[in-house]
Amino acid sequence: MSIYQDIGLNRVVNASGRVTVLGVSTISDRVAKAAVAGGQSYVVIEDLMVKAGEIISRYTGGEDSCPAVCASAAIAITVAGLITKGKKSLVERMPDSSGLANEIILQKGHAINFNVPIETIIRLGGGVPVEAGTATEVAPEDIEEAITDRTAALMYVKSHHCVQKGMVDLPTMIEIAHRNGLPLLVDAAAEEDFRKYIAMGADLVCYSGAKALEATTSGFVTGKKEYIAYARKQYKGIGRAMKIGKEGIMGLLEALEQYEHKDRAAEAEKNKETAVWLRDSINQIPGLHSEMIQDEAGRAIYRARIFVEPKEAGMTAIELEQRLKEGDPTVRCRTEFMSLGKLDLDPRPLVEGDKELIVEKLRKIMEA
Numbered sequence: 001m002s003i004y005q006d007i008g009l010n011r012v013v014n015a016s017g018r019v020t021v022l023g024v025s026t027i028s029d030r031v032a033k034a035a036v037a038g039g040q041s042y043v044v045i046e047d048l049m050v051k052a053g054e055i056i057s058r059y060t061g062g063e064d065s066c067p068a069v070c071a072s073a074a075i076a077i078t079v080a081g082l083i084t085k086g087k088k089s090l091v092e093r094m095p096d097s098s099g100l101a102n103e104i105i106l107q108k109g110h111a112i113n114f115n116v117p118i119e120t121i122i123r124l125g126g127g128v129p130v131e132a133g134t135a136t137e138v139a140p141e142d143i144e145e146a147i148t149d150r151t152a153a154l155m156y157v158k159s160h161h162c163v164q165k166g167m168v169d170l171p172t173m174i175e176i177a178h179r180n181g182l183p184l185l186v187d188a189a190a191e192e193d194f195r196k197y198i199a200m201g202a203d204l205v206c207y208s209g210a211k212a213l214e215a216t217t218s219g220f221v222t223g224k225k226e227y228i229a230y231a232r233k234q235y236k237g238i239g240r241a242m243k244i245g246k247e248g249i250m251g252l253l254e255a256l257e258q259y260e261h262k263d264r265a266a267e268a269e270k271n272k273e274t275a276v277w278l279r280d281s282i283n284q285i286p287g288l289h290s291e292m293i294q295d296e297a298g299r300a301i302y303r304a305r306i307f308v309e310p311k312e313a314g315m316t317a318i319e320l321e322q323r324l325k326e327g328d329p330t331v332r333c334r335t336e337f338m339s340l341g342k343l344d345l346d347p348r349p350l351v352e353g354d355k356e357l358i359v360e361k362l363r364k365i366m367e368a
Contacts, residue, residue: 038250062222079125081230097126109163216251278304
């Protein structure tokens with residue numbers, strides 16, 4: 001029994017991944033202990049924010065960092081920082097940025113929705129999103145010609161939600177930004193390498209704490225010291241409405257230390273083995289076909305994809321997904337390609353017994 005079942009909610013078998021709608025991830029006892037200890041003591045929050053930034057930067061290679069309550073909040077305070085440059089009167093105006101250089105250029109194929117449009121998060125920080133190019137093709141000239149005296153920054157979104165073909169690559173985006181005297185912000189919320197994009201030359205990178213890190217509800221921005229100082233000042237402005245607590249920060253710091261020593265290659269191999277088991281087991285169910293796939297954004301994440309052909313299965317992928325959600329426990333899978341007749345199962349959040357439960361539920365649905 002989970003604590004959520006204790007209050008009358010269904011048990012969730014999470015085969016969707018580390019997603020916000022299902023609580024993102026779970027925390028270890030070690031991270032929980034750090035969060036509890038942080039919550040049981042007092043601290044000068046401004047001092048903690050500065051010290052946390054120093055510690056986070058040891059794991060990212062950034063000159064400085066700033067914790068936030070989630071990756072979206074990190075993006076919002078970063079955008080506000082780049083527009084206000086930390087000036088008190090402007091910080092207190094946000095998100096009203098009228099008359100300021102407030103445009104954030106991103107590729108049209110990066111204008112994603114992750115249960116909220118990324119443009120909404122940019123606007124929350126006072127930014128005006130400017131989409132360059134088309135949804136399936138962006139040329140460097142599209143980025144260059146979108147730059148005006150109203151441009152505050154260029155933004156690159158690294159996500160499986162993005163269009164993966166026809167986009168301008170990150171090194172080119174960095175070169176264009178720097179040649180035009182502009183910062184380049186990377187949204188790397190779900191990425192698993194916390195040094196990669198700083199090492200490539202990005203000025204600012206935003207991460208989630210609760211996804212790959214499996215930390216408390218948290219996030220952070222890391223990068224150039226000047227820009228981080230601007231972002232941190234937003235806690236006297238829009239950041240006040242999205243502030244992270246001391247317990248969240250201490251959980252985040254412990255998760256970073258834990259992650260640093262994790263055998264990620266072994267973990268990825270274990271998840272791949274589970275994906276193979278799911279694939280092979282589902283292929284034994286009449287009416288269904290499964291293959292193993294790799295994450296669209298190239299991460300070392302492997303999933304079992306279910307292909308639902310209505311004539312063979314007697315139902316659509318939409319109907320199958322609905323039946324998986326019914327009952328207790330409810331089984332949740334990835335649905336990005338559901339309209340194309342595909343459902344994906346992500347092994348990473350599964351606990352002991354989950355994979356067998358999923359296959360058995362699929363078998364019963366098909367038999368019915």
